Amino acid sequence: MLNIRIEKNTAPKAKPTGKLGFGKIFTDHMFLMNYSTEKGWHDARIVPYGDISLDPSAMVFHYAQELFEGMKAYRTAEGKIQLFRPDKNIERMNNTCDRLCVPQINPDDALQAIKALVAVEKDWVPTEDGTSLYIRPFIIATDPMLGVHPSHTYLFIIILSPVGAYYEAGLKPVKIYVEREYVRCVKGGTGLAKAGGNYAASLKGQEKAEKMGYAQVLWLDGIERKYIDEVGAMNVFFVIDGKVITPDLTDGNILPGVTRRSCIEVLKHLGIPVEERKLSIDEVIEAHKNGKLNEVFGTGTAAVISPVGELFDDGNKMIINNNEIGPVAQKLYDTLTGIQWGKIEDPFGWTVSVED
Numbered sequence: 001m002l003n004i005r006i007e008k009n010t011a012p013k014a015k016p017t018g019k020l021g022f023g024k025i026f027t028d029h030m031f032l033m034n035y036s037t038e039k040g041w042h043d044a045r046i047v048p049y050g051d052i053s054l055d056p057s058a059m060v061f062h063y064a065q066e067l068f069e070g071m072k073a074y075r076t077a078e079g080k081i082q083l084f085r086p087d088k089n090i091e092r093m094n095n096t097c098d099r100l101c102v103p104q105i106n107p108d109d110a111l112q113a114i115k116a117l118v119a120v121e122k123d124w125v126p127t128e129d130g131t132s133l134y135i136r137p138f139i140i141a142t143d144p145m146l147g148v149h150p151s152h153t154y155l156f157i158i159i160l161s162p163v164g165a166y167y168e169a170g171l172k173p174v175k176i177y178v179e180r181e182y183v184r185c186v187k188g189g190t191g192l193a194k195a196g197g198n199y200a201a202s203l204k205g206q207e208k209a210e211k212m213g214y215a216q217v218l219w220l221d222g223i224e225r226k227y228i229d230e231v232g233a234m235n236v237f238f239v240i241d242g243k244v245i246t247p248d249l250t251d252g253n254i255l256p257g258v259t260r261r262s263c264i265e266v267l268k269h270l271g272i273p274v275e276e277r278k279l280s281i282d283e284v285i286e287a288h289k290n291g292k293l294n295e296v297f298g299t300g301t302a303a304v305i306s307p308v309g310e311l312f313d314d315g316n317k318m319i320i321n322n323n324e325i326g327p328v329a330q331k332l333y334d335t336l337t338g339i340q341w342g343k344i345e346d347p348f349g350w351t352v353s354v355e356d
């Protein structure tokens with residue numbers, strides 16, 4: 001059990017009224033906890049949201065020893081606030097810590113911190129349909145020195161942001177650019193870690209896709225440039241000839257998404273066959289040519305399901321399912337969002353109340 005000191009914000013902000021968007025508004029408080037080699041993780045506190053002060057030589061600024069998580073708190077019709085599989089985010093955060101030589105956090109303490117902060121900010125969990133409170137835990141290396149080695153001191157921070165409905169006008173399929181020049185990560189690298197550095201490496205490809213009128217990039221593996229990794233910052237699923245296929249995690253170059261795992265489990269629960277295996281871009285092109293590429297969609301906490309209506313590869317424009325959301329994507333979307341907002345029964349025990 002953490003002993004969390006709470007310092008209330010004496011000048012709380014007015015709650016937002018208009019459109020929330022994503023990650024632009026922050027709540028009145030934040031959670032902080034320090035790490036040192038001597039004391040371990042210590043000094044857990046909830047304090048007014050605001051600037052933090054760091055030495056300019058702090059290691060995070062130079063060698064990107066930083067990691068983060070992304071999850072949400074949902075308000076049900078009865079007004080209850082619940083989390084979705086927070087244990088999976090915390091487990092992944094600790095796996096990322098391991099990959100980046102950052103000391104892990106006791107999973108019970110991490111959950112307690114998240115729940116405590118959300119409970120303090122409960123009035124910030126929006127009520128309109130499809131809205132939620134986005135939770136961003138992150139850890140930064142704070143040693144003030146330029147030698148390249150793991151830091152001895154860290155700061156664990158949690159901030160919260162009320163976010164709007166991802167889809168305001170139904171699930172609109174996106175156009176995706178197949179990236180054959182830049183890669184996001186390679187086998188043996190940090191692709192499996194939720195690290196800020198991976199995002200820095202992905203910006204160039206993303207910018208190129210956007211300039212060409214595409215929403216996101218389809219990333220291919222960094223070694224053979226042949227197998228599909230992810231789509232933008234989402235995991236990716238294909239329905240080929242009635243079979244659901246998603247890239248497997250064995251090479252460590254794919255982020256193990258909580259939404260990805262949940263989709264696989266829902267599909268299995270529904271008796272829909274799903275394969276986790278290597279899938280080449282050539283197999284996708286071939287399937288499209290033969291009229292067997294039924295659906296493509298991305299999965300992630302922000303959008304839950306993001307249908308792909310077009311894949312553009314080297315002059316080859318592939319339209320998928322008539323540029324409409326397909327039945328598998330729709331079923332997964334309805335099931336996951338139904339559980340998250342408490343609209344349908346949760347047969348998996350995935351939701352966790354913030355109050356207990």
Ligand SMILES: *Cc1c(COP(=O)(O)O)cnc(C)c1O
Binds near residue numbers: 255258260
């Ligand atoms: C966070 C993330 C995902 C999605 O993970 P979820 O747990 O489903 O939100 C997928 N790919 C990358 C690169 C990510 O950072």
